[in-house]
Amino acid sequence: MQTQATSPSAALAAAAAVTPDASRSMALLGRIAKGWGQRAQVKQRELDLAYDASRPDFLESLLPFHLHPLYESLDERTKGRILSCGWLIYNEKTVAIELDIVSPACHDILYENVPGLDTEWAKEIVCETLVDEAYHLLLVKNANRLTREVRDLSHIRIPQFALVRQMQEEQARHTPAWAPMLVRLSTAVVSEIxxxxxxxxxxxxxxxxxxxxxxxxxxxxxxxxxxKIFAELTRAFFQALSSSQKSFFAETLPKSIHWFADKELDLWLDVLKQLGVGQAGTIIEDSRQINQVALERVDYSGVIQLAEDVGILDTREGRSAFSHAGLI
Ligand SMILES: [Fe+2]
Ligand SMILES: [Fe+2]
Structure with missing residues (x-):
């Protein structure tokens, strides 16, 4: 037997012989894995741009309260500091996604805890993904350090994201040993898409x-x-789950979409108070009444397509979970 000597691409070719769907999926992952050396940003030259303090750090339309009259009436300096905090929060959300969601899900795959992904080809592409994610941490942590320094915002603390808190609460709610792993995997798939x-x-x-x-x-x-990688990995592992695991995953996927689309208003309330914004409570409470979850701000068609492709929407539980979440 040549198991130990088999390269990931040879393992990929062998696995590709299984079914036409698996073959298509693995061929695509094989091409993505092969292109990593040319594509990955960690292999490129580092960003070399000067900081232009005259430009805003963030886009006003991305603030979940930018149309509130009390926000509009703030002075330009305070608005500028809020925009800089918008940038800090945006980057810290990336950090939370990488550290609390995607990297642990990749570790689960590498530890062979995920059915259907205990193959060399899956591990190869997951290792590449982990290197990418570590580089993203470096990019956004550097960006935030510089922003805090230039804008005098070193004292601002960013609390826990509702995205992570809700995922962890859901993990704690279920008893089967595999449930927390599947909740995180579902949130990783949604986040990566x-x-x-x-x-x-x-x-x-x-x-x-x-x-x-x-x-x-x-x-x-x-x-x-x-x-693309996470969509293809999902096609591979979903078919390998037991029927109760499939139902559980189908019910978790729409929840993960809601957690990702959360406007993070509690976190914003905390940050606005740290900035000393008067009437922060009113601004946030009014924004909460409009909508806690901004589904219109995320394009979830990719997840719907994936759910359809793997057969989740053909099951009663899957259809009712997606329809209950207002997604179909
Ligand atoms: Fe990333
Ligand atoms: Fe990623």
């Missing part, structure tokens, strides 16, 4: 700080590949 959309607008925004735009564009470049 959504994050390139989350990064899209800022990656092309000419009006903001050029360094911030370049940071987001570099991150998004990798995430465009990650969204």
């Amino acid at each position: 959504f994050i390139s959309d989350y990064l899209h607008q800022l990656s092309e925004e000419e009006s903001i700080q050029p360094l911030n735009r370049a940071t987001v564009a570099a991150h998004r470049h990798d995430e465009l590949a990650h969204s």
Whole structure:
């Protein structure tokens, strides 16, 4: 037997012989894995742009309260500090996604805890993804350090994200030993499919700080590949789950979409208070009444397509979970 000597690409070729779907999926993952050396941002030259303090750090339309009259009536200096905090929060959300959601899900795959993904080809692409994510941490932590320094915001503390808190509460709610792993995997799949959309607008925004735009564009470049990777990994593991695990995953996926789309208003209330914004409570409470979850701000068609492709929407539990969540 040549098991030990088999390279990931040979293992890929062997696995590809299984079914036409598996073959298509693995061929795509094989191409993505092969292109990593050329594509990955960690292999490119580092960003070398000067900080232009005259430009805003963030886009006003991305603040969940930007149309509130009390926000509109604030002075320009305070608005500028709120925008800089918007940028800090945006980057810290990336950190939370990488550290609390995607990396642990990748570790589960490497520890062979995920059925259907205990193969060399899956591990190869997951290792590449982990390297990318570590580089994204470096990118956004550097960006935040610089922003805090230039804008005098070192004292601002960013509390826990509702995205992570809700995922952890759901993990604690279920007894089967595999449940917490599947909750995190579902949230990782949704995050990895959504994050390139989350990064899209800022990656092309000419009006903001050029360094911030370049940071987001570099991150998004990798995430465009990650969204394909996680969609294909899902096709591979979903078929290997037991029927109760399939139902559980189908019910968790729409919840993960809601957690990702949460406007993080509690976190914003905390930060606005730290900035000394008067009537922060009114601004946030009014915004809460409009909508806690901004489904219109995320394009969830990719997750719906995936759910359809793997057969989740053909099951009664899957259809009712997605329809109950207002997604279909
Ligand atoms: Fe990332
Ligand atoms: Fe990613």
